[in-house]
Amino acid sequence: MASKIQVPADFGRNHIGAPVHGNLVFKLKDGEEVRANSMILSLNSPVIDHLTTELNQQTLEAEDFRKDAVDSFIEASYTGELENINKANFRDVNKMSHVFDVSWLSERCAVYFEALIAELSEESEYEEILFVVEEARVVLKSLKQGAFLELVIEKMSPLTVQRNYFIKQYMVGFTEFSKDRLDVAIKTVQRDVFVLVEIVTEYLGANKQSIGGNTWHLIENIDLSLCENAVTDALFQVLDDIETVSKEDFKRSLNIFKQDLTKRSVATGSKDRNSPTIIPNLFLSFEKYINMDSFEDVLNDMAVSEEVLNLYMLFDGLMTWLYQHCFLYLKVDNSLILEQIIKTKNDRNWGVMAYSYLDKISINSNTNTKLFVKMIKECNELVSPNSEGFAMFLSKKFSRDGFVDVLFSTRIRFNRTDEPATKCLQRGECGIILQTTSPVPPEKFSIQLNEDPSHYPPSLHFHKDQCNPANMHLALMEDGSIYPLTWFWKPLCNNEGGEWEWGFIRFHGGDRRKLITADSLLKWKISWHMDWSKLQLVLLTN
Numbered sequence: 346m347a348s349k350i351q352v353p354a355d356f357g358r359n360h361i362g363a364p365v366h367g368n369l370v371f372k373l374k375d376g377e378e379v380r381a382n383s384m385i386l387s388l389n390s391p392v393i394d395h396l397t398t399e400l401n402q403q404t405l406e407a408e409d410f411r412k413d414a415v416d417s418f419i420e421a422s423y424t425g426e427l428e429n430i431n432k433a434n435f436r437d438v439n440k441m442s443h444v445f446d447v448s449w450l451s452e453r454c455a456v457y458f459e460a461l462i463a464e465l466s467e468e469s470e471y472e473e474i475l476f477v478v479e480e481a482r483v484v485l486k487s488l489k490q491g492a493f494l495e496l497v498i499e500k501m502s503p504l505t506v507q508r509n510y511f512i513k514q515y516m517v518g519f520t521e522f523s524k525d526r527l528d529v530a531i532k533t534v535q536r537d538v539f540v541l542v543e544i545v546t547e548y549l550g551a552n553k554q555s556i557g558g559n560t561w562h563l564i565e566n567i568d569l570s571l572c573e574n575a576v577t578d579a580l581f582q583v584l585d586d587i588e589t590v591s592k593e594d595f596k597r598s599l600n601i602f603k604q605d606l607t608k609r610s611v612a613t614g615s616k617d618r619n620s621p622t623i624i625p626n627l628f629l630s631f632e633k634y635i636n637m638d639s640f641e642d643v644l645n646d647m648a649v650s651e652e653v654l655n656l657y658m659l660f661d662g663l664m665t666w667l668y669q670h671c672f673l674y675l676k677v678d679n680s681l682i683l684e685q686i687i688k689t690k691n692d693r694n695w696g697v698m699a700y701s702y703l704d705k706i707s708i709n710s711n712t713n714t715k716l717f718v719k720m721i722k723e724c725n726e727l728v729s730p731n732s733e734g735f736a737m738f739l740s741k742k743f744s745r746d747g748f749v750d751v752l753f754s755t756r757i758r759f760n761r762t763d764e765p766a767t768k769c770l771q772r773g774e775c776g777i778i779l780q781t782t783s784p785v786p787p788e789k790f791s792i793q794l795n796e797d798p799s800h801y802p803p804s805l806h807f808h809k810d811q812c813n814p815a816n817m818h819l820a821l822m823e824d825g826s827i828y829p830l831t832w833f834w835k836p837l838c839n840n841e842g843g844e845w846e847w848g849f850i851r852f853h854g855g856d857r858r859k860l861i862t863a864d865s866l867l868k869w870k871i872s873w874h875m876d877w878s879k880l881q882l883v884l885l886t887n
Contacts, residue, residue, distance in 0.1 A: 353425030
């Protein structure tokens with residue numbers, strides 16, 4: 346072969362189809378054949394040169410290509426020009442240029458494709474956009490080349506309204522799509538992933554039987570941290586409503602929530618600003634008090650303890666001791682107890698407790714707990730009857746799969762804009778963001794208040810002066826009754842019973858004693874579909 350001949354070159358259009366020159370046969374489907382000159386094609390294609398010159402092949406299988414694409418390929422090789430190309434045969438002509446390594450022809454196909462992309466505008470019809478997106482997808486899938494898709498994404502980037510409208514149509518019937526089509530949709534929307542999340546959410550809302558493979562593929566490959574919380578909250582809710590959830594589905598959902606929370610934390614740089622703060626009343630050990638025989642000793646110790654930060658924590662500790670010693674009959678002067686509690690509150694500048702908290706507190710059959718709660722409830726210096734509005738509910742915060750795991754952070758809206766507690770006149774609502782963490786081992790689990798104002802959307806106002814860990818309190822509510830959690834340490838999962846136990850006292854040696862409540866061991870049962878218990882958040886009124 347005369348290798349010094351430069352292509353593309355004009356070898357004469359008149360030679361196309363000449364019988365005497367047609368020594369190379371392209372075999373098409375249905376038995377059709379197209380003949381061409383092996384020398385001319387070899388000059389353009391090193392692949393054909395190798396097949397004909399070194400392997401002595403006289404036929405080439407071309408059943409995968411359209412006839413008009415083969416004709417266009419041969420004509421371009423003879424004339425050095427790509428003229429007979431259109432949307433119908435572009436895919437096959439472009440593929441042939443790559444399969445047979447005709448580099449100049451591949452470049453001409455790219456020029457044709459770029460011209461189609463350049464014509465796209467806000468006025469473009471769905472079919473126009475569909476063509477370039479699908480051609481880019483096929484090139485990426487079959488040729489492992491992403492340049493075409495990058496061009497599409499770049500062109501569509503400023504056309505956000507048109508692009509997002511296209512994606513909504515493009516994704517109709519997505520459950521039957523190939524995975525590469527889903528991946529193209531994810532790449533195309535760029536940071537507007539909310540479009541895909543809303544599509545998935547709408548589908549799951551209408552199809553609650555189970556979660557299919559394509560649905561999982563989208564959820565697991567979308568960066569949910571790019572969405573507004575309201576969008577992901579809606580997704581998590583429909584996932585929660587799925588009727589048939591396997592253990593594997595549960596694990597996958599849990600992993601999604603964890604990744605979302607982690608990415609949001611990294612993206613906002615919370616560690617470099619105001620890191621979330623652990624709610625102070627949780628995860629304290631009752632070890633030093635459990636064996637004290639005197640109620641007065643417990644009160645005296647807790648009154649000066651640096652661990653006890655507010656009146657709720659003191660009350661929880663005293664109630665915990667009464668739960669554990671329900672068999673004892675206390676012979677104490679109630680007036681002295683009340684006087685000391687009031688003095689402790691005033692000396693330590695604590696706020697009062699909400700009446701609703703005391704009104705719902707679990708009381709066992711022992712007279713001690715009944716008298717103690719009644720005494721506190723009737724003391725106006727310790728309880729504010731007007732603080733019922735500070736009871737908020739959280740739910741579905743923990744998995745039941747062997748570890749305490751993150752599901753998601755949650756917003757708690759606790760006041761209307763005219764609520765005098767915050768005197769907030771801004772539009773929207775006042776509230777807080779709580780989040781859980783669960784690095785392995787699970788003993789590092791915590792519930793935290795996010796105090797970084799940059800994490801709060803405009804519609805949710807964070808008042809750090811009134812909403813801070815020092816004046817917050819978490820308790821467990823079950824069947825309308827509140828159980829204090831301050832001294833119960835951390836929840837553990839009872840795999841055999843399939844439920845969480847947050848009703849024991851943790852000792853440093855690893856042993857634990859179970860907290861006896863009104864009836865039996867308190868168990869916090871959380872399943873994927875239904876929560877039997879809820880955390881109740883109480884904000885102090887000081």
